[in-house]
Amino acid sequence: MQLFVQRVFDGLQAGAIYAILALAIVIVFRASGMLNIAQGEIAMFTTFIAWNLFDVGLPWWASSVASLVIGFLVGAVLYRLLIVRLGGGHASPLAVVMVTIGLFLMLNDGAAVIWGTTAKPVPRIFGTGRVEIFGAGVAVQVLGLLAVLGVLVVVFGLLFQRTKLGLALRAVTSNQESAALAGIKVTTVLMIGWGLAGAIGSVAGSFTASGNFAVDRNMMQIVLIYAFAAATLGGFDSPLGAVLGGLIIGLVSELVVGYVAIVGPDLRLLPGFALVIIVLLVRPQGMFGSPKVVRA
Amino acid sequence: MTLLKVEGLRSGYGEVQVLQGLDLTVDAGEIVVVLGANGAGKTTTLRALSGMIPAKGSVQFDGAEVIGRKPEDLVRRGIAHVPQGRGTFPELTVDENLQVGGFTQSAADTAADAERWYEVFPRLAERRDQLAGSMSGGEQQMLAIARALMSRPRLLLLDEPSLGLAPLITRDVFERITEVNQELGTTVLVVEQNANLALKIADRGYVLATGSIVASGTAEELSSDDSVRRAYLGV
Structure with missing residues (x-):
């Protein structure tokens, strides 16, 4: 029982980070129909900036909060300077994928140039304390991470469903042309969408770094792959689906590796992706994705 | 009072110029219909008027030059556009x-x-x-x-409201448009292929062919002009 609880929380810890980055990917995809391959590298970059703040004396948690703002600015500026040039809301999704792959490489190399290739040590955001749950020692860091994920889900749920900005974001997602005709400034709204994704991504970056006790320029790559899997599993147009998808993939990976002898740590990528394939065979739109509702 | 005055409107998509210098006016409180066959430039006219595609020439709305303005700006000035199909x-x-x-x-x-x-x-x-x-x-x-x-809006632009609708439902839609026009005084510019129905609710009409106006008049004049009907409206 103790080991099981331990594994569940290990799985949730990994899964919560996938969930947060998946949320960022889904927000961009929902708002603009685009995949931002560089979402993870943007998070890595803002986490390095957070490390600079930490390095000059700010506490790590405060640096992480500051990186939220930086992440928003980076996301919004990238949209304004790059994606708008490609045609903004009318940009070809393939062109955007190519450009964000380029951005991925640029940010990764750029981080090496700016911060060097050695990892920068950082502490846990919520300290190193442990709480006993069913006999297992669970890190306060993990509980804090799950709480942050919960807050993100509630805040973004309210933002999308209850505010005028959220309505504008959903209108632009649904029908850009009619949104503009209703007086919505589409470019501004999409810029805010990319900014929000950058801000959420930075949370995933801070927690990944503080889980590893270090900021490393390659730390977000595996997280990005899992986050794409999580978004696919949950349904690319469903924020809640992305979050549940992330948690499920984290849990399944951890438990299968822990309990199925033939799937050792070397195959730890396998169970999560096997699950994605099985779900897609049954529900091509993902668990919570909506098939297009257009009546002829 | 003239609410909308369009002079020498030229517009199109990329290299293809669809509108070849179009002139029309709409007075406040009127229902004006622009008739024309497929490809005459009806949709392009409305898209140019609401700022969805680049256009040249002059568009005066309520006395102010508005050509080149974006849709989100024009809607704040009082122009609302119901695009073709699904708006x-x-x-x-x-x-x-x-x-x-x-x-x-x-x-x-x-x-x-x-x-x-x-x-x-x-x-x-x-x-x-x-x-x-x-x-x-x-x-x-x-x-x-x-x-x-x-x-x-003070001016409502309607792009083929009858498209894909059953005749009974089309009639219902047109009745509501008349209601809005009479009760709120909203000016309406509607483009239609369905000439008979549109002329019934309109005060005046224009006939559009290959990007310019080829005939105009009151709704009665256009309905009774056999040459216009045969040549451009296919009815």
């Missing part, structure tokens, strides 16, 4: 569609206006929590019109 947000509920329509208005005005349009379009009231994409073509057309009216 709705299929993934949003009927009520949310109306909220988006009132984006440029205050929350209080939006709430009051939504209630008013629910009275005019009772079918929408019954379905206010339903996703727009799940409604029938006629209901979606009504919703698109109500969505446009939520911005409290």
